[in-house]
Amino acid sequence: MYKSQHFExxxxxxxxxxxxxxxxxIVRDHYRKVIEYLAKESPxxxxxxxxxxxxxxxxxxxxxxxYNSGEGIEKIxxxxxxxxxxxxxxxxxxxxxxxxxxxxxxxFLKDIYHNQFIVKDGIVPIDIVYSCPHFLREMYQLNVPYDxxxxxxxxDLIRDHDGTFYVLEDNLRTPSGVSYMLENREITKRLxxxxxxxxxxxxxxEYPSILYKNLLSLSPRQISNPTIVLLSPGIYNSAYFEHTTxxxxxxxxxxxxRDLVVNNHKVYMKTTTGLQQVDVIYRRxxxxxxxxxxxxxxxxxxxxxxxxAYRKGNVAIVNAIGNGVADDKATYIYVxxxxxxxxxxxxxxxxxxxxxxxxxxxxxxVFKNINSMVVKKTNESGGYGMLMGHASTEEEIEQYKxxxxxxxxxxxxxxxxxxxxxxxxxxxxLQPRRIDLRPYALCGPDGIEIVPGGLTRVALTEGSLxxxxxxxxxxxxxxxxx
Amino acid sequence: xxxxxxxxFYWLSRYIERSDGILRMLKTNYASSxxxxxxxxxxxxxxxFSGSDEDLIGQLGDDSRAVLxxxxxxxxxxxxxxxxxxxxxxxxxxxxxxxxxxxxxCLNEYYHTAKExxxxxxxxxxxxxxxxxxxxxxxxxxxxxxxxTMERGQARSFMNIGKYLERAIQSIDxxxxxxxxxxxxxxxxxxxxxxxxxxxxxGGYELYQKTYxxxxxxxxxxxxxxxxxxxxxxxxxxxxxxQRYFDRLKNNSNVNDYREISFHIGKLQSNIKYSSVKxxxxxxxxxxxxxxxxxxxxxxxxxxxxxxANS
Numbered sequence: 195m196y197k198s199q200h201f202e203x204x205x206x207x208x209x210x211x212x213x214x215x216x217x218x219x220i221v222r223d224h225y226r227k228v229i230e231y232l233a234k235e236s237p238x239x240x241x242x243x244x245x246x247x248x249x250x251x252x253x254x255x256x257x258x259x260x261y262n263s264g265e266g267i268e269k270i271x272x273x274x275x276x277x278x279x280x281x282x283x284x285x286x287x288x289x290x291x292x293x294x295x296x297x298x299x300x301x302f303l304k305d306i307y308h309n310q311f312i313v314k315d316g317i318v319p320i321d322i323v324y325s326c327p328h329f330l331r332e333m334y335q336l337n338v339p340y341d342x343x344x345x346x347x348x349x350d351l352i353r354d355h356d357g358t359f360y361v362l363e364d365n366l367r368t369p370s371g372v373s374y375m376l377e378n379r380e381i382t383k384r385l386x387x388x389x390x391x392x393x394x395x396x397x398x399x400e401y402p403s404i405l406y407k408n409l410l411s412l413s414p415r416q417i418s419n420p421t422i423v424l425l426s427p428g429i430y431n432s433a434y435f436e437h438t439t440x441x442x443x444x445x446x447x448x449x450x451x452r453d454l455v456v457n458n459h460k461v462y463m464k465t466t467t468g469l470q471q472v473d474v475i476y477r478r479x480x481x482x483x484x485x486x487x488x489x490x491x492x493x494x495x496x497x498x499x500x501x502x503a504y505r506k507g508n509v510a511i512v513n514a515i516g517n518g519v520a521d522d523k524a525t526y527i528y529v530x531x532x533x534x535x536x537x538x539x540x541x542x543x544x545x546x547x548x549x550x551x552x553x554x555x556x557x558x559x560v561f562k563n564i565n566s567m568v569v570k571k572t573n574e575s576g577g578y579g580m581l582m583g584h585a586s587t588e589e590e591i592e593q594y595k596x597x598x599x600x601x602x603x604x605x606x607x608x609x610x611x612x613x614x615x616x617x618x619x620x621x622x623x624l625q626p627r628r629i630d631l632r633p634y635a636l637c638g639p640d641g642i643e644i645v646p647g648g649l650t651r652v653a654l655t656e657g658s659l660x661x662x663x664x665x666x667x668x669x670x671x672x673x674x675x676x
Numbered sequence: 677x678x679x680x681x682x683x684x685f686y687w688l689s690r691y692i693e694r695s696d697g698i699l700r701m702l703k704t705n706y707a708s709s710x711x712x713x714x715x716x717x718x719x720x721x722x723x724x725f726s727g728s729d730e731d732l733i734g735q736l737g738d739d740s741r742a743v744l745x746x747x748x749x750x751x752x753x754x755x756x757x758x759x760x761x762x763x764x765x766x767x768x769x770x771x772x773x774x775x776x777x778x779x780x781x782c783l784n785e786y787y788h789t790a791k792e793x794x795x796x797x798x799x800x801x802x803x804x805x806x807x808x809x810x811x812x813x814x815x816x817x818x819x820x821x822x823x824x825t826m827e828r829g830q831a832r833s834f835m836n837i838g839k840y841l842e843r844a845i846q847s848i849d850x851x852x853x854x855x856x857x858x859x860x861x862x863x864x865x866x867x868x869x870x871x872x873x874x875x876x877x878x879g880g881y882e883l884y885q886k887t888y889x890x891x892x893x894x895x896x897x898x899x900x901x902x903x904x905x906x907x908x909x910x911x912x913x914x915x916x917x918x919q920r921y922f923d924r925l926k927n928n929s930n931v932n933d934y935r936e937i938s939f940h941i942g943k944l945q946s947n948i949k950y951s952s953v954k955x956x957x958x959x960x961x962x963x964x965x966x967x968x969x970x971x972x973x974x975x976x977x978x979x980x981x982x983x984x985a986n987s
Contacts, residue, residue, distance in 0.1 A: 252788070253781050429770045442773035453680050464679045464985045466830065467929045 211614035272668030291543035303343035328518020343514040353614035373436035378671040396646040402443035408638030412510035413473040420473035456499030523572040552602040646674035679985035689838035691764035704877040776825035786814040844914035933982035
């Protein structure tokens with residue numbers, strides 16, 4: 195154990211991979227410089243840094259607004275000042291694994307919306323595809339530029355008790371959080387002067403320029419300066435800060451549905467000097483709200499006629515519509531098979547063993563062992579509608595079982611994975627808290643690029659395994675070393 | 677530029693300018709309320725910025741603390757400082773990627789300052805001038821930052837049009853309300869402190885003293901507030917600036933829309949330019965001010981229709 199006042203109360207959690215200490219309670223090499231730096235600081239200094247971080251987030255307006263009884267309350271996405279460190283070797287593996295997985299998922303989407311070979315060859319059962327609410331007939335036989343469906347993926351990774359990486363979720367629709375990856379880094383630069391260059395931390399600042407380059411390449415019109423826009427639901431969306439940050443960093447126009455209009459299967463934006471044609475839309479609006487003529491007719495967030503323009507090929511939409519069929523939690527089970535089928539490779543990143551509850555045997559098994567299981571809804575995200583078997587009361591479990599029986603297709607179960615722990619500065623001392631990792635992968639015509647880093651989400655409540663921000667999670671800066 | 681973005685700039689700027697006007701007004705009026713000025717009343721302030729709700733005016737009476745609370749932090753008052761800055765910030769937020777980070781931080785800070793508990797405490801029992809000064813400083817910081825950091829383009833033009841339109845309307849309202857009671861009480865015409873406070877509340881007292889050597893006269897006040905080109909809160913100065921910044925929006929692709937509004941602005945501009953205190957009195961001050969106000973509203977509506985795509 196490290197001798198310093200911050201570390202006295204750091205108790206390793208039994209049976210959990212600790213990012214900082216190895217099993218003999220010796221600091222891992224890649225954490226050494228950070229720890230030495232921290233040991234020199236007094237608790238007072240660290241408290242000051244924590245204060246500074248809060249203030250920086252507040253004055254820069256890096257907040258989300260919770261609307262309660264008509265009054266907006268500004269909240270900061272909780273930020274833990276201690277960075278999470280990843281070694282070059284670990285990153286190398288993660289990067290390769292994600293590239294492989296994303297390549298297969300893109301091929302799957304192309305296949306499923308065209309010839310469906312994977313279904314005909316009996317690898318993925320047809321009912322999984324057709325019962326998924328995010329499988330959209332509107333996409334059938336539609337060719338998208340460069341056959342790329344997932345331009346931006348935020349694949350969630352976790353580490354089991356022996357440090358093995360597992361994929362928890364493939365987020366292929368409109369993954370969020372990348373602005374926190376960028377802002378957390380900016381804040382850390384202020385908090386720990388000189389520490390980043392001393393440790394040899396790789397930079398993440400390239401993200402917006404890579405994304406911009408990819409968006410440019412998608413323009414259907416062959417012109418020198420195509421119009422690219424970022425479509426946001428508006429200022430009341432909790433991720434609005436992220437939308438403005440990305441729009442600003444890329445220098446593209448941030449639009450809302452009401453700024454756009456479709457005429458003759460072309461999309462235009464309303465400007466002070468008349469209508470201007472739009473070529474590429476990076477949308478942060480869900481499929482269902484994109485076009486009231488085709489999807490949810492009550493939506494005012496999208497643009498009437500957008501799907502028509504998309505089908506005509508007059509506008510590129512990022513990510514493609516209908517990706518939900520590939521990151522559905524029931525499809526998730528078949529991703530390793532997809533990798534073998536499309537790429538003829540063994541999957542590098544493992545899946546968490548997953549049970550389909552529509553399968554009678556598996557359901558029975560899960561019900562028997564429910565105390566060591568996590569049950570999730572297949573098409574919910576953000577940590578909503580989950581049942582953590584080990585932390586639920588008898589009553590909650592019974593209630594949830596009833597719900598499952600109503601529509602078993604909608605549920606999957608996974609054994610409780612323990613999630614690795616990393617040191618967090620909480621209450622004036624370092625304490626271990628559970629974390630995950632979401633790297634952001636960008637897929638363009640030149641292949642897949644992943645900036646070295648990502649968002650490390652952390653469950654700030656002691657003992658909690660849920661890292662989602664809507665459930666009391668926070669985030670950390672994520673360092674990948676050279 | 678997106679129409680919605682242009683509209684946000686315009687309104688952002690109008691709300692900030694309004695908050696500035698209100699704060700300065702409150703500061704001088706609070707000072708006069710402590711000065712036992714004869715016939716001092718908060719009524720005109722409430723009338724100018726919160727409409728003519730008689731019940732409300734009766735209810736607040738001349739309780740300075742109550743008026744200040746109502747004008748600064750009351751959420752029920754659409755034009756309270758807290759509401760104005762919230763609206764300004766929402767507008768800024770929706771164009772965040774178009775404004776310099778410094779400016780956004782400035783607005784953000786103004787917003788958070790206005791919500792601080794010490795503001796409420798200061799208005800309730802401590803020194804309200806101190807509180808008002810803190811807020812006025814935030815506005816000045818905003819104007820300084822905008823001046824230094826804003827790109828010289830369309831966005832700034834829309835901001836300045838909003839600012840000067842709001843300012844012109846404010847000056848007109850202030851004159852109108854302050855001259856209103858004179859019909860019933862002609863003695864006010866000779867009341868020096870009455871005019872002094874009017875000038876102080878719009879920051880024109882020093883200029884007045886430099887310009888006019890013959891003491892405080894109502895017709896001189898009218899001249900300065902409407903016709904003096906060197907007075908930054910005069911109507912003519914504001915309209916000239918509306919014209920100046922609108923001119924920069926001329927563009928090959930919107931000639932017709934441009935011409936339509938340009939015509940209204942030009943007409944208003946010459947109307948004021950070729951007025952004198954004498955001609956204004958002949959027409960009747962209230963009627964004259966009403967016609968100016970209508971012209972300004974028309975300009976605002978045309979902007980809405982032709983540039984903000986809200987038709």
